[in-house]
Amino acid sequence: MRILVVEDEVKAADYLRKGLGESGYMVEVAHTGIDGQFLAQESDFDLIILDVMLPGIDGWQLLQIIRRKSQVPVLFLTARDAVEDRVKGLELGADDYLVKPFSYAELLARVRTLLRRGAPREVEHFKVADLQLDVLRRRVVRGAERIVLTNKEFALLQFLMERSGEALSRTQIASQVWQMNFDSDTNVVDVAIRRLRVKVDDPFSIKLIHTVRGVGYTLAVPE
The missing domain is CATH 1.10.10.10 (Winged helix-like DNA-binding domain superfamily/Winged helix DNA-binding domain)
Known part of the structure; x- marks a missing residue:
């Protein structure tokens, strides 16, 4: 299964790429909102892991763009831990919200849960x-x-x-x-x-x- 990670912190992105890769997933990384938008629109992913604070366009905006065309599962992974931020993310269409710092075991469990839900039904x-x-x-x-x-x-x-x-x-x-x-x-x-x-x-x-x-x-x- 293919996962897109949109994360501007290089070390965090590399950590996710390595960990998820070792867990058997194909991972692509984007370090800006614009690059994330391009990859999300050009390729098919089974899951998108998305930061909120991104250069170019932020994670809120990128999620809205993604949701215009796709119902791919999206997991917000961000340091923004306020309740209103979590609510905003879910109301915009995110499927899950995990706050940094995080346990990789918990992240992997959430990833597996989202992927087990199966691909959403395509627009007919x-x-x-x-x-x-x-x-x-x-x-x-x-x-x-x-x-x-x-x-x-x-x-x-x-x-x-x-x-x-x-x-x-x-x-x-x-x-x-x-x-x-x-x-x-x-x-x-x-x-x-x-x-x-x-x-x-x-x-x-x-x-x-x-x-x-x-x-x-x-x-x-x-x-």
């Missing part, structure tokens, strides 16, 4: 404006019209809708949909987006798939 239905995607039924509808997509077109649209409103690079899209490293000489993403637009956008007055100059693409309701 996405909706942006009048565009709806049903993951289980493999069905796409816009307005009252059914849209028939190939498997890759469906995967591409699902990724765009999962990250609705985000500017997604061609590298991100290629990695997620085609499991390939993006080659700047390859226009597979642009071709696929063009084909998807023909089905999802062209017959409708409101366009949802937009080009982000210098970055890639986004699916969003126009402002």
Whole structure:
């Protein structure tokens, strides 16, 4: 199982990486809130261990960002021991809250408990404006019209809708949909987006798939 540790204290992060690694987990570490956000959005983790006081964006903000897209278990590990801090963390969506200094045995027990709860059920239905995607039924509808997509077109649209409103690079899209490293000489993403637009956008007055100059693409309701 994969664990992301977001901790700005290098010694503490190394301690967690070593201990959890020896306990059989794959561990990645981020030392800033921004790096933690990037890793949390780019990779799938089974658990995130999160400090509150982080450079860039703090742990409260990062948890809110994570919860917009994911229900991955989050354990706050922080020196902030006030009752109001614990309450705030849990109300924002944390699954557990452990105060520093801590016993590694207790941390490991809490980690195992959170992981035993199992992965949360994935989102099965996405909706942006009048565009709806049903993951289980493999069905796409816009307005009252059914849209028939190939498997890759469906995967591409699902990724765009999962990250609705985000500017997604061609590298991100290629990695997620085609499991390939993006080659700047390859226009597979642009071709696929063009084909998807023909089905999802062209017959409708409101366009949802937009080009982000210098970055890639986004699916969003126009402002």
